[in-house]
Amino acid sequence: MVTAIDRGRYTCRLDDGAVVTAMQAREMGRRPVAVGDRAALVGDTSGATDALARMVRIAERTSVLRRTADDADPVERVIVANADQLVVVAALADPPPSTGLIDRCLVAAYVGGLAPVLCLTKADLADPQSLLASYASLGMVTVASHGDDVGSALREHLAGRLSVLVGHSGVGKSTLVNRLVPEADRAVGRVSGIGKGRHTSSSAVALALPEGGWVIDTPGVRSFGLAHVGPADLLVAFSDLEPGTAECPRGCDHSGPEVECALDDYVAAGHADPERLASYRRLLSSLTASP
């Protein structure tokens, strides 16, 4: 598994635990490789100092977390491959939570095939209850933590799984990782204020959890572009609603009864849960809001 990437050098962990540095073999072309990818290595796989193996293949991915710089950007970046879970990390204060960013991360999770978890940090600074409640209604796992105490709920949810942490700079992702993986020694920064562009962590790194599984720390994001996602993509994650769109007018954006979307009648007839339709539309509206 690729655990870190630095200027064309891939740090890989073999199944027996050895750590090997590799570079892409020419025959791979310039296929993008992400942290979390499963790679086939040949050549010097001894892991000795200065040894460099060649990466010849990556395995088909079970999930892909993608984002674009903004909603007009045609270039999709793969943040992490093969993760089971996306942990959206948001601080309750300092910096204040942005529900727009949280919702957009959730969309990326649903579309990329990752189970979403919301982790609210800095619960020592503000009460998490109202925000936790508003996301619990989306049917997702929510946990609150404060610096010294990650909480057993988060630990249990991460054990045995491959999870990626995503959120604004300064929300405490690396702080969480250091608590979860005592030898991780990730640099932790001061909160510099959103938009000032100071990020403490500069690249994604996967760390093995003592309980089994992996946690991936990523650099803070300022926004989460979703140029690659449309209403139909999001509907895939709401398979209970999807059959209801058969009666929609052509090109329906499913935004509400004003556009004669058939989902309202579908729910009114008892075929699906009205709360699920409300959730779908809430995430849908985050697609058209500014990133």
Ligand SMILES: Nc1nc2c(ncn2[C@@H]2O[C@H](COP(=O)(O)OP(=O)(O)OP(=O)(O)O)[C@@H](O)[C@H]2O)c(=O)[nH]1
């Ligand atoms: N009060 C309080 N401060 C916290 C908590 N968690 C983290 N911090 C502080 O928040 C600051 C930023 O923490 P980091 O872990 O570096 O944040 P990050 O999300 O990794 O930031 P980037 O790497 O820039 O994306 C540090 O000063 C931490 O000590 C918490 O639960 N409560």
Ligand SMILES: [Mg+2]
């Ligand atoms: Mg960090």
